[in-house]
Amino acid sequence: MVPFIYGSTATPISKKDNPSDPSHTHKWSVYVRGVNGEDLSFCIKRVTIKLHESFAVPTRVIESPPFEVTETGWGEFEIMIKISFVDSNERPVTLYHQLQLYPKDEAAIQAQGKKPVIINHYEELVFNEPTEDMIEGLRAY
Numbered sequence: 001m002v003p004f005i006y007g008s009t010a011t012p013i014s015k016k017d018n019p020s021d022p023s024h025t026h027k028w029s030v031y032v033r034g035v036n037g038e039d040l041s042f043c044i045k046r047v048t049i050k051l052h053e054s055f056a057v058p059t060r061v062i063e064s065p066p067f068e069v070t071e072t073g074w075g076e077f078e079i080m081i082k083i084s085f086v087d088s089n090e091r092p093v094t095l096y097h098q099l100q101l102y103p104k105d106e107a108a109i110q111a112q113g114k115k116p117v118i119i120n121h122y123e124e125l126v127f128n129e130p131t132e133d134m135i136e137g138l139r140a141y
Ligand code: SLL
Pocket: 052, 054, 055, 056, 072, 073, 074, 075, 076, 077
């Protein structure tokens, strides 16, 4: 069993931080990583992250860690995250994450200032027949 985190962090940016596109209000990252930031490449081969179609290149394929996309933008949307494994016998796993730029309640928006909005989901990968390499990797995890 491999515990991991997927989610996003988003920080407001001011126009002068992003003069090329003043409509962009936030800088954000979406990621898949170990619960303490560990590198999961011992079992993850590739992470495909599908963004909203308003992005010039919506599908991002990440073949090496960090399995992460950082962007600037203006809106919230659902992100598809597909995880493919080193062991090709393991079926890829598809997850959905709602990108959140703004805190949920009014009080938090007032208090926010430039603090990031962080939404993390904790999940576990269960491999029925882990390979020797994976067992070795898990020992180090
Ligand atoms: C909304 N349904 O209207 C959502 C869509 C899309 C956000 C949000 C694009 C950035 C760029 C961007 O931030 N799209 O132009 O590269 O709120």
